Amino acid sequence: MATSKTTNTYNRQNWEDAEFPILCQTCLGDNPYIRMTKERYGKECKICMRPFTVFRWCPGARMRFKKTEVCQTCSRLKNVCQTCLLDLEYGLPIQVRDAALKIKDDLPRSDVNKEYYVQNIDNEIGKLDATTPAGAVGKSAAASDLLMKLARTSPYYKRNRPHICSFWVKGECKRGEECPYRHEKPTDPDDPLADQNIKDRYYGVNDPVADKLMRRAAAMPKLEPPEDKSITTLYIGNLGDVLTEKQLRDHFYQYGEIRSITMVPRQQCAFIQYTQRSAAEAAAERTFNKLILGGRRLTIKWGRSQGRQAISAAETIKEMLEPVPGLPGALPPPPENMGNNFFNLQATPGIMMIPPPPVAPQFMFTPPMAAAAPIFPPGTTPIHYPSQDPSRMGATQGIGKPWPEED
Numbered sequence: 001m002a003t004s005k006t007t008n009t010y011n012r013q014n015w016e017d018a019e020f021p022i023l024c025q026t027c028l029g030d031n032p033y034i035r036m037t038k039e040r041y042g043k044e045c046k047i048c049m050r051p052f053t054v055f056r057w058c059p060g061a062r063m064r065f066k067k068t069e070v071c072q073t074c075s076r077l078k079n080v081c082q083t084c085l086l087d088l089e090y091g092l093p094i095q096v097r098d099a100a101l102k103i104k105d106d107l108p109r110s111d112v113n114k115e116y117y118v119q120n121i122d123n124e125i126g127k128l129d130a131t132t133p134a135g136a137v138g139k140s141a142a143a144s145d146l147l148m149k150l151a152r153t154s155p156y157y158k159r160n161r162p163h164i165c166s167f168w169v170k171g172e173c174k175r176g177e178e179c180p181y182r183h184e185k186p187t188d189p190d191d192p193l194a195d196q197n198i199k200d201r202y203y204g205v206n207d208p209v210a211d212k213l214m215r216r217a218a219a220m221p222k223l224e225p226p227e228d229k230s231i232t233t234l235y236i237g238n239l240g241d242v243l244t245e246k247q248l249r250d251h252f253y254q255y256g257e258i259r260s261i262t263m264v265p266r267q268q269c270a271f272i273q274y275t276q277r278s279a280a281e282a283a284a285e286r287t288f289n290k291l292i293l294g295g296r297r298l299t300i301k302w303g304r305s306q307g308r309q310a311i312s313a314a315e316t317i318k319e320m321l322e323p324v325p326g327l328p329g330a331l332p333p334p335p336e337n338m339g340n341n342f343f344n345l346q347a348t349p350g351i352m353m354i355p356p357p358p359v360a361p362q363f364m365f366t367p368p369m370a371a372a373a374p375i376f377p378p379g380t381t382p383i384h385y386p387s388q389d390p391s392r393m394g395a396t397q398g399i400g401k402p403w404p405e406e407d
């Protein structure tokens with residue numbers, strides 16, 4: 001590296017000579033054997049105007065070539081990808097991230113001040129290890145609701161596709177299959193990044209993508225608690241194969257006492273039942289649309305009322321069962337004062353003799369959890385069978401867990 005300060009090498013020791021670019025997963029692409037070309041001092045950084053090392057690579061089959069646009073100092077100053085300028089942690093535009101974290105950008109915009117500032121920052125960054133973001137972002141550790149709601153948790157490789165062919169849009173492209181650009185109507189809402197002003201995006205102003213994301217956040221649906229106050233169960237979806245009951249418990253216990261967690265591995269979901277409705281409501285409010293565990297954004301819904309489920313199951317039974325001549329009909333409803341009170345059993349000893357309603361094998365078509373739901377003829381009060389009580393001693397799994405409603 002040059003150290004003598006002749007006119008054309010003046011300041012050269014501040015030029016960047018990087019070994020590897022700072023990139024987000026999306027820009028890097030999904031090919032683990034990616035090949036990059038490296039051009040030392042190949043271009044001026046689009047923000048600080050200093051020459052920096054430019055990398056070029058193709059992020060995957062049928063994707064467009066990409067290159068680094070800003071230097072590593074500028075990238076680390078804002079903790080963003082050197083190519084797309086999206087935040088490295090949340091995959092969000094700087095404008096959105098800084099609004100959410102309430103970071104105020106104090107970077108000088110005039111060329112002289114900027115150069116001085118960047119040199120100072122460069123020295124500061126040199127003392128940090130290479131993965132630490134510098135500047136205001138590095139100091140702001142608090143995650144916000146907004147970021148959690150909007151964060152992208154997986155790479156979005158579609159963003160690397162070739163740009164749309166402007167000739168084709170006008171009906172004038174003669175290259176046909178050979179054309180390296182995309183022959184599609186420009187309706188893709190996720191690709192306006194290409195037309196954006198890189199400086200505006202870096203300074204977090206006039207960013208159309210950011211505006212769109214903020215509007216999306218404002219319009220995000222809320223999760224209304226069900227009117228049936230007896231429902232204390234939440235459905236947790238999109239668990240994948242990786243999340244364990246312990247991980248769920250470790251997160252969800254903070255909202256209140258958990259009665260049970262039922263994992264349904266085949267559906268990659270779980271049901272968490274709280275002992276208190278208020279705890280379930282707190283959990284729903286604090287996790288809906290923003291909980292990310294193990295890199296997965298979890299789906300949170302309210303469980304369905306057990307009463308409703310029992311009725312629908314009973315209706316199904318009624319439809320399928322013809323009364324059999326010579327056999328007694330439906331069992332008489334239990335005495336009014338019975339209810340679900342376990343301790344009243346003493347007063348009516350005969351009740352223990354009533355067998356549970358028959359469930360023929362052909363009714364096992366219901367999903368495994370629903371099959372265990374108590375089934376009662378319509379118009380009768382559920383009878384309490386202590387042996388079927390999910391909260392009895394030694395029980396490990398609740399029965400009759402409700403399914404959430406489909407969207």
Ligand SMILES: [Zn+2]
Pocket residue numbers: 045046047048049050070071072073074075
């Ligand atoms: Zn720069």
Ligand SMILES: [Zn+2]
Pocket residue numbers: 023024025026027028081082083084085086
């Ligand atoms: Zn990127």
Ligand SMILES: [Zn+2]
Pocket residue numbers: 165166167168173174175176179180181182183
């Ligand atoms: Zn074309």
